[in-house]
Amino acid sequence: MKFLEYVNNSAVAFYFLLPYPQSYVKLFPVKHFDLPEQLHLFNEFLSQFKVSFSKPVIDQLVSFAEMVVEGNEVTNLISKNDAPKIFSRHITDSLIPCLILNQQHKNLENLRWADMGSGSGFPVIPLAIACPQTSFFAVEPRTKRVQFLESVKQKLSLQNLNVIGKRFETSELKDLDVISCRALSSFENDWERAKKSLKKDGIFVTLKSLDSVSHLQNSKDLSIIRYTLPKEEKNYALLIRGFYE
Secondary structure, eight states: OOOOOOOOOOOOOOOOOOSTTSOOOOOSOOOOSOHHHHHHHHHHHHHTTTOOOOHHHHHHHHHHHHHHHHHTTTSOSSOGGGGGGIIIIIIHHHTHHHHHHHHTTOOOSSOEEEEETOTTTTTHHHHHHHOTTSEEEEEOOOHHHHHHHHHHHHHHTOTTEEEEOSOGGGSOOOSEEEEEEESOSOHHHHHHHHGGGEEEEEEEEEEEETGGGGGGTTOTTOEEEEEOOTTOOSOEEEEEESOOO
């Protein structure tokens, strides 16, 4: 998995959009977040992992951020209070699995990776952008969210992303290398839903607040990796169960 240096000085305009799945229409500019500041915080965070992304990757992440804050004017995708920190909070958090697995020298190419309850696309869309050699499945039962995910896939030409408009239990996905979710349910419930669809040496990864998994600190066969996000007081954790070679 290769990460290339990126420098960006471009300005970005934000627009409202019509309800899905209609085309995006520019009505008037709306500034939802300070892009230079958000990219500065984002790149500072990546530097902790000795990682930087190529310009095309950053451009796609910016486009996705635009689509989320635009779409938030139509349907509830994220908290409106989170729009100003969409990069430092949501996109950064979404990339934690690939950053940490890459740091642990895991091979992230040619995998089949499913995301349970993908919602507005976190973490699956940033992961699909950052890991183009992996096949991702965004599994989400809610119609409006599915329409949004499909519009993101189309606009960003994400050939490695499949959107499945079903509950994970009825998706019929099997033999997966990785299954992920973000703040979906309890770890125990999420693991029970995921484990039957993993291949023998597959792994389950989930993003939680650290407080919510404090009772799991001494669990066997479970890695809990603590991390913080830019300008966030809360502590977070990536939980990993299972191993692959």
